[in-house]
Amino acid sequence: MNILQINSSARSTGAFSTQLANVLAEKLLASHAGSTLVLRDLAINPHPTLDEAALVALMTATEARSLEQATSVARSDTLIAELQAADTLIIAAPMYNFGITAQLKNWIDAITRAGVTFKYGANGPEGLLTDKQAYVVLTRGGVHRDTANDTIADYMRTILNFLGISKVEFIYAEGLNMGDEMQSKGISQARSEIELAVA
Numbered sequence: 001m002n003i004l005q006i007n008s009s010a011r012s013t014g015a016f017s018t019q020l021a022n023v024l025a026e027k028l029l030a031s032h033a034g035s036t037l038v039l040r041d042l043a044i045n046p047h048p049t050l051d052e053a054a055l056v057a058l059m060t061a062t063e064a065r066s067l068e069q070a071t072s073v074a075r076s077d078t079l080i081a082e083l084q085a086a087d088t089l090i091i092a093a094p095m096y097n098f099g100i101t102a103q104l105k106n107w108i109d110a111i112t113r114a115g116v117t118f119k120y121g122a123n124g125p126e127g128l129l130t131d132k133q134a135y136v137v138l139t140r141g142g143v144h145r146d147t148a149n150d151t152i153a154d155y156m157r158t159i160l161n162f163l164g165i166s167k168v169e170f171i172y173a174e175g176l177n178m179g180d181e182m183q184s185k186g187i188s189q190a191r192s193e194i195e196l197a198v199a
Contacts, residue, residue, distance in 0.1 A: 001035040003028055004086035008104035009094050012043040016176055017139040020190050021092035024135055024171065027198045028088065038082055042103035047075065049102075050109040058113070076110040083111050088133045089165065093152060095140040100152055108159055117163050127164020134160050134168045135197060137190070141177030169197050 005025050009015035018041075029035050048054065057069035058076075065073065083089070093100055100108075111117055118127050136156050144150040153170055160168050173190035175182035 001028065001032040001088055002086050003035060003037045003088045003090060004082050005037060005039045005090040005092070006104070006107060007039070007041040007043065007092045008101045008107065009092065010043055010096075010101055010103060012041065015043075015092070015094060015139075016173055016187070017092035017094040017137055020139065020171065020173055020187075020194065021090050021137045023191065024090055024137065024194045024197070027194060028090075031198055038086070040079070040082065040107075042101075042107055046103055047079065047106045047110050048072075049106055076113065079107060079110045080113065080116060083117070083129060086132060089135070089160075091134065091136045091156070093136050093138055093156060095138065095144070095152055098144075098149055098151060100155065112159070112163065125162060127162055129164040130166075132165045132167070134165045135171060136160075136168065137171045137173070139173045139176060139186075139190075141175075143174045143178070145172050145174055171197060 003025055005021055007015070007018045007021060009017050011018075025037055025039075029037060053069075054072050054076075057065060057072040060069055062070075091104070093104060096102075114120065117129055118125055120126070136153070138152060156170075157168050160166075171190050171193040173186045175186045177183075
């Protein structure tokens, strides 16, 4: 098993999403002998925002790209290659203001590329990243699961399915800013869900 772990908290240390993603990764590695782990921490090594210059670089023919454009595309190529090589994807996705972090959105924009990770055919879009398992670790200060406020689960399922990743499991840790008792309950619940996911 080749595991790719994406940490998307703005915090380089101490994030609950990172801690729980680490637990999941460790358990998967322990249960699958010979597995490998590639860790990409977007707080330590953030990907640039998709701006006009980056779009122009992508739309410029390879041989016509400037050095700056080639470097821009190469950064995204690296992220795509990591994802293509992975059998299992772990995404640590904390909720910031009812949405995913800017760090995670920048990563998604970088790896979602027509003709590479998806394509348009006669029947519409077709994901090219098939035969992969994704785990999304969702951490929140409040409690939002199965409510209208929980937009992240639907968004992550949509984008992963769009790319061809149909096997998606969510692990929730909620109430993390609602006092020590709620925090402990939320972490315990997430750990139980991790055990079930690995089993």
